[in-house]
Amino acid sequence: xxxxxxxxxAVNISDLAVICLPDDAILLRQDAVYLCARSDITWPTAQxxxxxxxxxxxxxxxxxxxxxxxxxxxxxxxxxxxxxxxxQN
Numbered sequence: 218x219x220x221x222x223x224x225x226x227a228v229n230i231s232d233l234a235v236i237c238l239p240d241d242a243i244l245l246r247q248d249a250v251y252l253c254a255r256s257d258i259t260w261p262t263a264q265x266x267x268x269x270x271x272x273x274x275x276x277x278x279x280x281x282x283x284x285x286x287x288x289x290x291x292x293x294x295x296x297x298x299x300x301x302x303x304x305q306n
Contacts, residue, residue: 218242220298223249227306234261236302242294244286246271253279266294 218240224247242264245253253267254277269285295301
């Protein structure tokens with residue numbers, strides 16, 4: 218499983234889909250959590266997370282299918298991942 222971290226909301230989902238496999242996970246952090254409030258995005262993997270502290274700070278609500286993640290769970294997800302990527306547009 219790859220853990221793909223996204224920190225910028227200006228992400229091209231089509232480009233992201235090229236590298237995603239079904240068991241990969243996407244984590245929205247920093248300003249990328251604004252994406253979790255959008256209902257028009259079809260994510261290329263079923264495991265999509267958003268850092269709960271970033272969601273709360275921006276007073277957002279995640280769309281169904283996006284799981285809010287604590288810092289502790291983020292750490293465990295990072296440890297469990299075979300590869301961790303920071304997605305750059």
